[in-house]
Structures are given as C-alpha cells and as structure tokens.
Amino acid sequence: MGYNLGQLKVLVVDDNEQMRDLLKTLLEVVGITRIRLAADARIGWEMLKNFNPDLLITDWNMPPTNGIDFVKRVRSDKESPNPYLPVILLTAYTERYRVEEARDAGVSEFLAKPISAKSLFDRINAIVEDRRSFVVTPTYFGPDRRRAADPEYVGPERRTRVEP
Amino acid sequence: MKPTKKVEVIRPPKHIRQKVGATGGIELEEAIKIAEKAIEPFSVAFLERLDPDIAALRKCLAAIKDRPTEATRHRAQMFNAANEIRGLSGTFGYPLATLIADAFCKFLDPRPQLYARDVALAALHIQAILAVFRESVKGDGGNAGAELRELLTLLAKRLKVDDGLER
Numbered sequence: 374m375g376y377n378l379g380q381l382k383v384l385v386v387d388d389n390e391q392m393r394d395l396l397k398t399l400l401e402v403v404g405i406t407r408i409r410l411a412a413d414a415r416i417g418w419e420m421l422k423n424f425n426p427d428l429l430i431t432d433w434n435m436p437p438t439n440g441i442d443f444v445k446r447v448r449s450d451k452e453s454p455n456p457y458l459p460v461i462l463l464t465a466y467t468e469r470y471r472v473e474e475a476r477d478a479g480v481s482e483f484l485a486k487p488i489s490a491k492s493l494f495d496r497i498n499a500i501v502e503d504r505r506s507f508v509v510t511p512t513y514f515g516p517d518r519r520r521a522a523d524p525e526y527v528g529p530e531r532r533t534r535v536e537p
Numbered sequence: 538m539k540p541t542k543k544v545e546v547i548r549p550p551k552h553i554r555q556k557v558g559a560t561g562g563i564e565l566e567e568a569i570k571i572a573e574k575a576i577e578p579f580s581v582a583f584l585e586r587l588d589p590d591i592a593a594l595r596k597c598l599a600a601i602k603d604r605p606t607e608a609t610r611h612r613a614q615m616f617n618a619a620n621e622i623r624g625l626s627g628t629f630g631y632p633l634a635t636l637i638a639d640a641f642c643k644f645l646d647p648r649p650q651l652y653a654r655d656v657a658l659a660a661l662h663i664q665a666i667l668a669v670f671r672e673s674v675k676g677d678g679g680n681a682g683a684e685l686r687e688l689l690t691l692l693a694k695r696l697k698v699d700d701g702l703e704r
Binding site for chain 1: 646
C-alpha cells in the first residue's frame with residue numbers, strides 16, 4: 374500500500390449490515406475515515422449527491438434495486454455529481470457472464486466475495502494506479518474496457534480523443 | 538454522460554490520485570495484519586447472519602427430497618441462500634463452506650429446470666454445506682476437506698462433459 378489515503382471520501386452501499394461494518398473497519402485500517410454507509414441504492418444515491426465521494430464500493434445483489442443499475446445511474450444520470458467516479462463492485466457472483474455484465478455497466482474494479490483485507494486493499498491500489506481513460510460509445514460509458522493496448526491490433530482506429 | 542454515436546475517449550477531469558499521497562500511508566503487509574485482527578469479532582455475528590440462509594437450505598432439502606418433481610420451484614431460493622453463503626463464509630473462517638456453496642451455485646446457474654438426477658446432486662451439495670456448519674469445520678477442513686475438494690472438482694468436470702461444455 375504505502376499510499377496516504379487519509380483524504381479520500383468513500384461511500385459503501387450494501388444491504389448486509391455486517392458487510393458494511395466490515396468494509397468500514399477495513400477502510401479505517403488504511404487511514405480512510407471519511408466513510409458513509411448506505412443500506413440500499415436509493416439511500417446510496419442521495420448520499421452520493423450530498424457527500425460526493427472519491428470512491429464508491431457497492432454490492433451487486435441488494436433487492437429491490439441492484440448495484441449494476443446503481444452504477445449505470447452514477448455514470449449516466451444528469452444529477453450524478455461525478456460520472457467518472459471510480460467504482461468497486463462487490464459480489465459473490467463470479468460467473469464469467471456476470472463479470473462481463475458488470476464491466477459493461479461501467480464498473481472500474483470487480484471484487485469477488487468472499488473478500489479479504491488483501492483483496493480489498495489490492496483493488497483500492499488498482500483504482501489509485503488506474504490510468505485508463507473513459508470511453509463513450511453508442512451503448513457504453515465507463516472506464517476503457519481494454520486494460521492494455523494491443524500492439525498487434527491492425528484494424529481501423531474508431532476512437533476519437535476529446536477533452537472533458 | 539450520454540452515449541454518443543461515435544466512439545470517444547475522454548481523460549477524466551480529475552483523478553483519485555490527486556487526493557492520495559504517494560507515501561505516508563500504512564504498508565500493505567502491516568495493514569493486512571491489523572485488518573485480520575480487526576475483523577475477528579465479526580465471526581460470531583457472521584454465523585447469526587447466515588442462520589436464515591442455512592435454515593432456507595435445510596427447508597429446501599426437505600422439500601426437494603419430498604417432491605423431487607417440484608424441485609425447480611425451490612431453485613431460486615437455493616441459489617440465493619448458497620450465493621450468500623459463498624460470499625460470506627470465506628471471509629469469516631469457513632472457506633470450505635464457500636467452496637461447496639460456489640460449486641452449488643455453478644451447478645444451479647445453467648440449470649433453469651431441475652430434473653431427477655439434478656435433485657440428487659443438489660441434495661448432496663446442501664448436505665455438505667450443512668455439515669460444515671453443523672461440525673464447525675473452519676479453515677480448509679484438513680483431509681476431509683481435501684477429499685471433498687477433489688470430489689467437487691471431479692464432479693464439476695463431469696458435469697461440464699455431460700452439459701456438452703467440455704470433452
């Protein structure tokens with residue numbers, strides 16, 4: 374780790390109280406004290422607008438809403454305070470098609486449950502070190518889904534670089 | 538942000554790095570040590586938290602054994618309970634429960650309908666999960682855990698072959 378994370382504001386959205394408390398405890402270990410906890414996406418959305426966090430950690434499965442729809446709203450709603458917000462999606466779903474669904478919703482990092490201190494801290498490090506740009510297409514807005522440039526790619530370059 | 542007709546690449550106006558000091562934070566190894574101590578008290582509450590899911594599996598087990606032809610009705614409940622168990626158990630000292638519940642979820646996920654043979658396998662997964670908690674099998678479960686892992690691996694491989702996903 375080594376990074377000084379003390380200035381970060383983090384919003385945690387999870388319907389499981391124990392998981393919220395656990396995440397808060399782990400975040401405090403790495404010096405993050407400005408933490409807000411929400412039990413569902415509706416409360417989370419209100420907190421997001423008022424608290425304007427630097428990082429969102431959200432669960433996927435939290436009826437009646439779900440984390441994927443929440444992430445899409447963060448990315449696309451005109452009231453979103455930060456459509457570029459880094460998002461860690463927390464879920465026990467590990468099936469490949471679900472991981473791809475999360476990626477296509479604009480999630481920055483995927484954290485599979487059961488979580489460990491190491492897996493969480495590794496994802497936070499990855500977010501801090503993430504150099505990816507954001508991509509807008511007719512069907513997607515979110516972090517570049519290509520983790521690395523393909524040096525062997527020879528097809529047409531369809532992307533246009535724009536300043537925000 | 539509205540999707541556009543063409544593909545655009547945007548450099549976000551601000552980055553989380555701008556609020557993070559390059560040094561001065563806790564080192565990863567030390568943070569993990571402290572964190573592992575800090576989460577110990579959560580283990581007891583964890584078992585209480587899982588009570589409804591364990592009870593749900595027990596109820597489903599009785600129901601599918603009683604009326605195997607109606608097992609599909611219980612599929613969603615079994616999946617949800619197993620999904621909760623796989624997501625939490627490993628964090629709180631029960632990785633074997635996570636392993637079995639994960640195998641069970643992967644078994645149920647591609648099967649919208651449960652037939653007679655599926656019921657027998659579903660029942661075995663549930664019985665194994667219940668046994669882990671009944672016997673408080675923490676950690677990897679020793680030799681029995683190793684045998685169970687081997688069996689689950691073989692079973693998963695066999696199911697992939699039967700489902701036509703692998704030869």
